[in-house]
Amino acid sequence: MQNQRKIRVLIAKPGLDSHDRGAKIIARALRDAGMEVIYTGLKQTPEQIVETALQEDVDVIGLSILSGAHKTLFPMIMELLKQKGLTDVLVVAGGIIPEEDVPEMKKLGIKGIFGPGTRTNEIIQYIFENIPKRT
Amino acid sequence: MRTLPKIQEIARGVLAGDRRSIARAITTIENNSPKAQELIASIFPHTGKAHIIGLTGPPGSGKSTLIDKIIREYRRKGKTVGVIAVDPTSPFTGGAFLGDRIRMQELSTDQGVFIRSMATRNYLGGIAKATKNAAKVLDSAGKDVVIVETVGAGQSEVEIIKVAQTIVVLFAPGLGDEIQAIKAGIMEIADIFVVNKADRANADKAVMDIQAMLQLNSKERMWKPPVLKTTALTGEGVSQLIERIGDHRLFLEKEFERKRSREKAEAELVEAIKEKVANSIIEELKTEGKLEESLQKILEKKMDPASIAEKLLNKKFKKQVQK
Numbered sequence: 001m002q003n004q005r006k007i008r009v010l011i012a013k014p015g016l017d018s019h020d021r022g023a024k025i026i027a028r029a030l031r032d033a034g035m036e037v038i039y040t041g042l043k044q045t046p047e048q049i050v051e052t053a054l055q056e057d058v059d060v061i062g063l064s065i066l067s068g069a070h071k072t073l074f075p076m077i078m079e080l081l082k083q084k085g086l087t088d089v090l091v092v093a094g095g096i097i098p099e100e101d102v103p104e105m106k107k108l109g110i111k112g113i114f115g116p117g118t119r120t121n122e123i124i125q126y127i128f129e130n131i132p133k134r135t
Numbered sequence: 136m137r138t139l140p141k142i143q144e145i146a147r148g149v150l151a152g153d154r155r156s157i158a159r160a161i162t163t164i165e166n167n168s169p170k171a172q173e174l175i176a177s178i179f180p181h182t183g184k185a186h187i188i189g190l191t192g193p194p195g196s197g198k199s200t201l202i203d204k205i206i207r208e209y210r211r212k213g214k215t216v217g218v219i220a221v222d223p224t225s226p227f228t229g230g231a232f233l234g235d236r237i238r239m240q241e242l243s244t245d246q247g248v249f250i251r252s253m254a255t256r257n258y259l260g261g262i263a264k265a266t267k268n269a270a271k272v273l274d275s276a277g278k279d280v281v282i283v284e285t286v287g288a289g290q291s292e293v294e295i296i297k298v299a300q301t302i303v304v305l306f307a308p309g310l311g312d313e314i315q316a317i318k319a320g321i322m323e324i325a326d327i328f329v330v331n332k333a334d335r336a337n338a339d340k341a342v343m344d345i346q347a348m349l350q351l352n353s354k355e356r357m358w359k360p361p362v363l364k365t366t367a368l369t370g371e372g373v374s375q376l377i378e379r380i381g382d383h384r385l386f387l388e389k390e391f392e393r394k395r396s397r398e399k400a401e402a403e404l405v406e407a408i409k410e411k412v413a414n415s416i417i418e419e420l421k422t423e424g425k426l427e428e429s430l431q432k433i434l435e436k437k438m439d440p441a442s443i444a445e446k447l448l449n450k451k452f453k454k455q456v457q458k
Contacts, residue, residue: 039237056252057158084155
């Protein structure tokens with residue numbers, strides 16, 4: 001029997017902004033790249049996002065945020081991931097994350113940060129290249 | 136590298152109700168990884184306690200929203216719930232957008248609830264190939280109720296009967312007239328009919344259409360499927376639905392369980408044999424490099440697929456005897 005692994009991605013909207021056009025475009029692009037994309041819907045707490053990632057056993061979490069609360073919410077999410085043992089999940093982020101905040105985000109472990117104007121192909125390629133291999 | 140725990144560790148975790156282990160177990164089954172069988176073998180003796188409920192119906196009839204309310208009702212009664220929500224895989228790209236849990240997301244942090252989205256991976260019949268065994272994982276993990284939401288089903292997506300004990304078929308007013316109700320398929324597999332969005336006009340008409348259809352049944356059935364109304368958005372009618380689901384389970388235990396369980400066991404065995412035999416023949420063809428040859432015969436219309444299959448099977452049996 002052959003192994004039929006698929007890349008599973010959670011697209012999550014943390015915090016209180018209610019604009020998910022970007023998140024949906026990304027979800028669609030990843031779907032068309034052959035991935036299984038789970039979307040949480042709007043206004044998710046860090047607990048909801050991490051618990052969903054755990055239940056869905058995703059390989060990648062994509063966080064979309066426009067509210068400016070990334071400096072509060074992203075550390076909470078990364079901490080919860082650590083607590084639950086989900087340290088081998090690739091976390092990427094998009095939306096409005098000012099240039100000066102990027103180093104801080106990278107220090108948290110969110111290395112792939114994609115602002116407005118990023119081509120979807122770039123994100124897809126990043127995921128394929130950086131996704132943790134499962135043994 | 137992502138190192139995965141050993142399969143026996145995962146199995147032990149599942150039986151202890153550990154959420155990470157449950158998630159990993161379902162992935163293992165979905166990916167049809169070589170260890171999946173070992174996993175299923177370890178958990179199988181611990182299955183059979185949960186009430187497995189199938190919920191099916193056309194796209195947009197409100198399945199996910201109703202499940203959200205059903206879970207809440209069971210939680211109020213102190214029951215734990217597992218959900219497998221199936222959505223279609225794109226036949227073109229192999230990708231999928233799994234959006235069912237959006238409607239249940241408030242429950243995602245409830246430790247008594249486990250929700251898993253699942254893509255069909257092009258399996259036909261309204262569920263995924265892994266759905267049945269994923270339900271067993273949730274069952275063996277101690278969930279009292281396991282709900283399987285099929286893809287938005289048309290008329291012939293009836294694979295759910297191989298998974299669930301109680302099948303709820305959901306409709307919404309205005310999706311079809313009495314002619315639809317006479318058709319075979321999902322109309323025949325229902326143990327309980329639900330007309331959702333009952334706050335809309337025509338809800339009573341839909342109920343009547345279904346009831347009229349049921350009266351046309353020539354066979355006298357021991358269980359008469361009730362026709363209920365719900366409004367999933369407000370939760371109206373959900374507690375009555377739960378009651379009837381409970382009634383159906385009692386009925387199964389009393390009258391029917393053994394027959395249906397036997398039928399399900401037979402179907403599962405037949406399917407497992409098919410898969411094992413098919414795989415072993417296909418693998419052999421591939422290693423011998425004869426797959427192309429057989430395909431060419433079909434393409435050139437020299438031989439039909441069934442005849443080739445018969446020949447291959449005979450050949451395989453002879454080989455076994457010689458050994």
